[in-house]
Amino acid sequence: MADSTQVFAILAVTLAAFVWGRFRYDLVALAALLASVLLGLVPADAAFLGFGHPAVITVVAVLVLSRGFERSGLVDLIAEQALRVGDRLILQTLVLSGTVLVLSGVMNNVGALALMLPVAIRLAREHDSPPSLLLMPLAFGSLLGGLTTLIGTPPNIIISAYRQDLVGEGFGMFAFFPVGACVALAGLLLIVLAGRYLVPQRAGQASLDAMFDTAHYLVELRVPEGARAVGWSLRDLHQAIEEPVPVLAVVRGEARHPGHTFHGHLRVDDILLVEAGPEEMALLEDKAGLEVGPEPPAEDGDGGGDEAGTVDTEGLQLVEAVVRNDSMMLHRTVGQLRLHNQFGLHLVAVARDGGRLNQRLRDIRFRPGDVLLLQGGEGEIGESLATLGCLPLASRNLSLGQPRMLLVSVAIFAVAVIAMVLDWLPAAVALTGAALASLLAGVLTLREAYQAIDGPVIVLLGAMIPVGQALETSGGAALIADALLALGRDWPVVATLAGLFAIGMLLSNVVNNAAAALLMAPIAASLAEGFGVSPDPFLMAVAVSASSAFLTPIGHQSNTLVMGPGGYRFGDYWKLGLPLSLAVMAVAIPLILIVWPL
Incomplete structure (x- = not known):
């Protein structure tokens, strides 16, 4: 079997696994790398050289610098101003999406979204509007902002590194700006003017307050005399009922002990504040002998409505959070994660697709x-x-940090940018130096720096770079390029460029954008060689298209992160995403040909 055929087979299985989503993309990428090594497509002694590739090092440095911006208080300062925008939806969308767009140009776009997401949710709550109207525009704004600079998104870094290998010089820090900025502004204009008509309103379902109105799910259960639970610890209680029902607090006399810190034994007349549905309450009554507590005074509740009444939730340390694409929680249960024993957390409730899940917590x-x-x-x-x-979603207290650290953080980044623009240092070296300077200056701690590094993305890049090179060295990229050349023989070069752009955009909606860029770059270079033109417009088309995943919630982490809080369904994204994709393509291709002529 020809090497190119073997590469195609590996890539087909890899792409299918990416789309399926059963296994994390970093594991899939590692499997693809090892398969390439075993088949002799990637030399064994070069299997892990991708982890030292400048593109990987640059991504790591950008992630650390992004966390430094957060810790210095720069983003909090911007967010505080965004909260003063008022109650006009069009102005809210403009300020939030515009802010995240600008931030995404100088920091990781997922990080920028993560910082502005609580601000958007808080704004929606304060003005009693559906968060769904703000969150999808916010996610798309983070993708558009990444188009503007070298460090805005991994595909730009990958394409720059590929050009370095191809012609001996990579794209500069602001080489992407003329095209990226115009595309981003056009996209922002569409989002602001048309977003409210194309984004679904999930008022009843998407409201986190409605999904998690704890006063309607918390009950007080008393330990009566003679109950089997007398003398039990909370761990004994969970083992007896075989269900991790969250005990949020234990009230003994005038003292109230949070459930996660209560390590004593239950006594008669103890009150347990429990998050439980009818099935769990029956279990607690049958197997532990607990009884529903007395109705609380009217002034402590919200008016009631349950059989068990409502309870005062003041003082409970509750937090809303969304599960990220790279979370260690994926496809695992509460028991497998040992949330309480290992992390000191109680799971109270879960919402999915905008609605609260009613199945037993241990089965989710x-x-x-x-x-x-x-x-x-x-x-x-x-x-x-x-x-x-x-990612925590609850409204956070905005703290402006130390002004000195804010200025130091911005100054360090500015020096790194100047070094790149003036070609004093390569991007990987300049940004790594800036990250090190941030650590030495105390902008963030070493532990925070390591936590900022997105391990799965780094593994994906390090593993897929040699696989992408195998696509080129095996002749696979040339075969694909020859097929596209044959199809476009009777058409102008710009038509093939548009076809390449469309393929890259579609691919980025089903696989990670970095993987899309790694796979499309050698095809773009082969196409340019076949036409006998400059590779730059074709590489730029790949860079923009790989970062334009607006059609699905799985194409980019930003889209996935807003799916739950916004109450979106899979089919909601294309309603705004398709017009936005067409607008990006219509603006980008002419600009690419003007700025980067054939």
Whole structure:
């Protein structure tokens, strides 16, 4: 079997696994790399050279610098101003999407979205509007902003590194700006003017307050005299009923102990504040002998409505969080994760696709975009969420940080940009130096820097770079290019360029954008060689198209992150995404040919 045929077979299985989503994309990429090595398509001694590739190093440095911007208070300062925008939807969309667009040009676009997402949700709550009207435009704005600079998105870094290998010089820091900025502005204009008509309103379902109105799910259960639960620990209680029902607090006399810190034994007349449905309440009554507590005074509740009444939730340390694409929680249950024992967290409720899941908590296998209601210690809950790979959604207190650190962070980044623009240092070296300077200056700690590095993306890049090179060295890229050349023989070069752009855009909607860029770059170079023209317009077409995943929630992490909080369904994205994709293509191709002529 020819080498090119073997490469095609590996890539076909890899792409199918990416689309299926059963296994994380970093594991799929590693499997593809090892298969290429075993088949002799990638030399064994070069199998892991991709992890030292300048593109990988640059992505790592950008992630660390992004966290530095967050810790210095720069983004909080911007977010605080965004909250003053008022109640006009068109102005809210413009400010939020425009802000995340600008931020995404100088930091990781998922990081920029993660910082502005709580601001958008808080704004929607304060003005009693559906968050769905703001979150999809916010996600798309983060993708558009990445088009403007070298460090805005991994595909730009990958394409620049590929050009370096191809012609001996990569794209500069602002080489993407003339095309990217015009495309981003056109996209932002479409989002602001047409977004409210094309984005679905999920008022009843998407409201996190409605999904997680804990007063309607929390009940007080008393430990009566003679109950089997007398003398039990909370762990004994969970083992007896074989269900991790969250005990949010134990009230003993005048003292109230959070459930995650209560390690004593239950006594008669203890009150347990429990999040439980009818089935769980029956289990607690049958197997532990607990009884529904007395009706609370009217002034402590919200008016009631349940059989068990409502309870005062004040003081509960609850947080809403969304499961990221790279979370360690994916496809695992509460028991497998040992949420309480390992992370000190209680799972209170889960929402998916805008609606609260009613199945038993222990049976839920988490998916990307799930919105969780968790309880934990105020000091540790942030670190636990970061370790698990969850993004907190609850309104956060905006802290402006230390002004000195803000200025230091911006100054360090500015020096790195100047070094790149003046060709004093390659991008990987300049940005790595800036990341190191941020650590030495105390902008962020070493631990925070390591937490900022997106491991799955780094593994994906390091593994897929040699596979992409195998596509080129095996002749596979030339075969695809020859087929496209044959189809476009009677058409102008611009038609083939548009076809390449459309293929890249469609591919980016079903696989990671970095993987799309890695696979499309050698095909673009082969096409340019076949036409006898400059490779630059073809590489630029790949860079823009690979970052234009507007049609599905799985094409980019930004789209997935807003799916749960916005209450979106899979088919909602193309309604705004298709017009936006066509607009991006219509603006980008003429501009690419003007700025980067054939």
